Structures are given as C-alpha cells and as structure tokens.
Amino acid sequence: MAKLRVAYEYTEAEDKSIRLGLFLIVSGIVSLFILGFCWLNPALQDLQGKAANCTVLSVQLQTGELFECTFSCGADCKGTSRYPCLQIYVNSSEAPQARALLLHQDQQQLLANPKCSYIPPCERENEKNSDIVTHWQDYWEDEVGSQPFTCYFNQHLRPDDVLLRRTHDESVLLHCFLWPVVTFLVGVLIVVLTICAKSLAVKAEAIKKRKHS
Incomplete structure (x- = not known):
C-alpha cells in the first residue's frame, strides 16, 4: 500500500x-x-529610418490656427487647451533631392499632430502653452541655427517628414x-x-x- x-x-x-x-x-x-x-x-x-545630417531651413510659428491638447489637474480633473503650431523645415542628407522636410520630435508626436513640429506639455492656460512653443522656436532659431544635427529619415514611410529622435x-x-x-x-x-x-x-x-x- x-x-x-x-x-x-x-x-x-x-x-x-x-x-x-x-x-x-x-x-x-x-x-x-x-x-x-x-x-x-x-x-x-x-x-x-536612416540616420542623416539635417540643417534648418526655416522656423515658422503659425498663430492663425490653434490645436487642442488635453491637460490633467488631478484624478478627476481634465480639460482641453490650445497651442500654436510651430513648423521647422529642414533638409536631409538622405533625401533623394534637396527639398524642405517637416521636422518632428518623434514618431508619437508625428502621429498625434502631423502638421506641427512640436507638441508642448499641455498646460491649463493657453498662454503658457504659447510661451513653451515660443521658447522652443527661439531655441531652434538662436541656438541651433544653421548647425547640422542628427535626424532620422524614412523615404518610403514618411517622405516629407523627418524625426529628431527615435521612439525605439x-x-x-x-x-x-x-x-x-x-x-x-x-x-x-x-x-x-x-x-x-x-x-x-x-x-x-x-x-x-x-x-x-
């Protein structure tokens, strides 16, 4: 047993x-x-996306059209505010021909707003959002200027856009x-x-x- x-x-x-x-x-x-x-x-x-050398061609702040973003001020507190559209056009060494390409922070921001180069951290007041975007505009105009920087270009997926950094x-x-x-x-x-x-x-x-x- x-x-x-x-x-x-x-x-x-x-x-x-x-x-x-x-x-x-x-x-x-x-x-x-x-x-x-x-x-x-x-x-x-x-x-x-291939790593390439990019240089800034123009920095434009479109104040006529404002875009919405969602801010959070607590567990049950959310709302929407607006920010102006900053467009940074660059040329890329990997582009098949010299033309202006729109710069984006990363793939996520490109998908969230393909018209603008930068989406600020969303604040409750529209003025704060505008100040953040203006600060970013000054950075690209004054500090970066015509200095070359690394960007990422995908000719087949996004032939008119470049990314400042990869998400992955x-x-x-x-x-x-x-x-x-x-x-x-x-x-x-x-x-x-x-x-x-x-x-x-x-x-x-x-x-x-x-x-x-």
Whole structure:
C-alpha cells in the first residue's frame, strides 16, 4: 500500500511538472505573437529610418490656427487647451533631392499632430502653452541655427517628414524575442527533464526487480 501511495504521489508530481512546462511553452509562443504584432511591428517601422545630417531651413510659428491638447489637474480633473503650431523645415542628407522636410520630435508626436513640429506639455492656460512653443522656436532659431544635427529619415514611410529622435532602439528587438524564447526554452527543459527522470525511475525499478528475481 505504501509503495502504491509513493508511486501515486510521484506520478502526480510528474503531471504537475509537465503541465507547468506545457504552460510555459504555450505562454512563450503566445507572448511572442503578441509582442510581435503590438510592439515589434511599430518598432521595426521606427528603426527603418536612416540616420542623416539635417540643417534648418526655416522656423515658422503659425498663430492663425490653434490645436487642442488635453491637460490633467488631478484624478478627476481634465480639460482641453490650445497651442500654436510651430513648423521647422529642414533638409536631409538622405533625401533623394534637396527639398524642405517637416521636422518632428518623434514618431508619437508625428502621429498625434502631423502638421506641427512640436507638441508642448499641455498646460491649463493657453498662454503658457504659447510661451513653451515660443521658447522652443527661439531655441531652434538662436541656438541651433544653421548647425547640422542628427535626424532620422524614412523615404518610403514618411517622405516629407523627418524625426529628431527615435521612439525605439535596438534593445526593443532584444526584449521582444528574448523573454518569450526564454519562457519557451524553460518550459521545454522542464518537460524534457521530467520525462528523463521518469524514464530513469522506470529503468531503476526494472533493475531492482531483476536483482530480486
């Protein structure tokens, strides 16, 4: 009876280990697909932009049209205010022909407002938003001026725009593949070790029976 109970407990532990291993294998595969579609695809689009040398052609503050932004002043306090549109036109060494390209802070701001080069941190008062944009205008006119700087240009995705910085870098690719693959390999390792342990236990039991017979 004791031997049967020990064998039952051993089998139950094996089943739990195999279920854990299979769960990790499935989790690794599913997470790889989720990260691939939700995170890896936009990261790859961002990384396709080539690093180039850009120089400022013109800095224009469009005061006639104001854009809305959403500010937060607490847990249950939100509202909208407005800011003027700053347009910074540059030329890029990677552009196929010399033409004015609109500069954007990053991919997120480009998608949020493709008409403007800068979206300020949204304040409640419109005047504060205007002051922030004006300060940014002075920075590009006075401090940057005609000095070349690094920008990122994607001729196929956005031929009329350049980015000042990338939202993602190569580490995103590493994390997208590393953790799902590690989870998958740990699951496979658990299943393989459990099967090997069971196989060794069966062989050891067979050897004992041969010795006693």
